[in-house]
Amino acid sequence: MTVPKIALKNVTKHFGPKKVLNGIDLEVAKGESLVVIGGSGTGKSVMLKSILGLLTPDSGSIQVDGVETTRLRSREREKLLHKFGMLFQGAALFDSLKVWENVAFGLIQGSHMPRSQAKEIAVAKLGAVGLGPDVAELSPAELSGGMQKRVGLARAIADEPEIIFFDEPTTGLDPIMADVINELIVQCVKDLGATAVTITHDMASARKIADRIAMIYQGRIIWTGHARDIDNSGNAYVDQFVHGRADGPIKMQIKAL
Numbered sequence: 001m002t003v004p005k006i007a008l009k010n011v012t013k014h015f016g017p018k019k020v021l022n023g024i025d026l027e028v029a030k031g032e033s034l035v036v037i038g039g040s041g042t043g044k045s046v047m048l049k050s051i052l053g054l055l056t057p058d059s060g061s062i063q064v065d066g067v068e069t070t071r072l073r074s075r076e077r078e079k080l081l082h083k084f085g086m087l088f089q090g091a092a093l094f095d096s097l098k099v100w101e102n103v104a105f106g107l108i109q110g111s112h113m114p115r116s117q118a119k120e121i122a123v124a125k126l127g128a129v130g131l132g133p134d135v136a137e138l139s140p141a142e143l144s145g146g147m148q149k150r151v152g153l154a155r156a157i158a159d160e161p162e163i164i165f166f167d168e169p170t171t172g173l174d175p176i177m178a179d180v181i182n183e184l185i186v187q188c189v190k191d192l193g194a195t196a197v198t199i200t201h202d203m204a205s206a207r208k209i210a211d212r213i214a215m216i217y218q219g220r221i222i223w224t225g226h227a228r229d230i231d232n233s234g235n236a237y238v239d240q241f242v243h244g245r246a247d248g249p250i251k252m253q254i255k256a257l
């Protein structure tokens with residue numbers, strides 16, 4: 001039996017009285033691209049942060065390459081984090097650093113690579129996402145949102161991670177730029193042979209990026225299936241989300257202003 005790259009079993013997490021993860025069961029195979037869809041506040045980010053160890057679940061098991069990660073010491077956790085690359089929502093670049101320094105940040109700080117070598121890699125990774133060496137010397141503030149996402153992607157792949165997380169990679173981009181980013185994600189993940197987990201509300205992005213899609217609702221995975229089956233899921237919650245209907249079993253909690 002092959003060991004999944006990532007496996008969550010019955011993971012729970014609450015904040016005060018609020019139960020956010022309600023028994024998450026999820027497996028991601030090596031080399032697979034899994035997209036997690038679900039409404040706002042359903043626990044997608046809390047799940048990713050739990051896998052990264054930025055949050056500790058209350059109960060349940062999280063394994064990466066068959067190793068339990070919920071009780072790691074700091075040095076072991078640091079080693080684990082080397083397996084991950086991450087493209088954050090809003091790119092999260094440092095404005096005080098040049099573009100290439102942002103891309104090389106993990107190589108210099110985490111892997112203690114000499115600056116000149118890290119710069120060479122950063123410029124090559126920028127090239128892989130369609131940005132020339134001239135961009136490397138700019139400040140992130142001088143770039144458009146789409147270019148910033150590309151820089152974030154170059155940073156996510158700089159250390160050639162085994163696993164890449166994409167948190168809302170297309171949010172705030174026009175549909176054409178979103179498609180460009182989706183294609184770059186597919187290409188970069190393929191080139192690296194990486195395992196990818198993406199969280200998004202954007203169904204066009206999910207369709208393009210995913211091998212498999214999982215839907216989270218009220219802190220549970222309520223459906224998983226091949227991306228090609230998303231329109232015939234037979235699940236009323238998935239159907240409502242995919243078609244963006246106000247009517248259906250998913251009730252939005254709307255607070256009175």
Ligand SMILES: Nc1ncnc2c1ncn2[C@@H]1O[C@H](COP(=O)(O)OP(=O)(O)OP(=O)(O)O)[C@@H](O)[C@H]1O
Pocket residue numbers: 015020038039040041042043044045046047
């Ligand atoms: N550190 C925290 N302390 C308290 N509550 C938190 C914390 N982190 C998340 N939550 C709560 O957990 C719930 C789920 O949050 P999460 O960020 O995982 O949602 P999400 O599905 O990623 O939503 P979105 O799509 O809007 O980003 C929210 O109600 C949020 O307020």
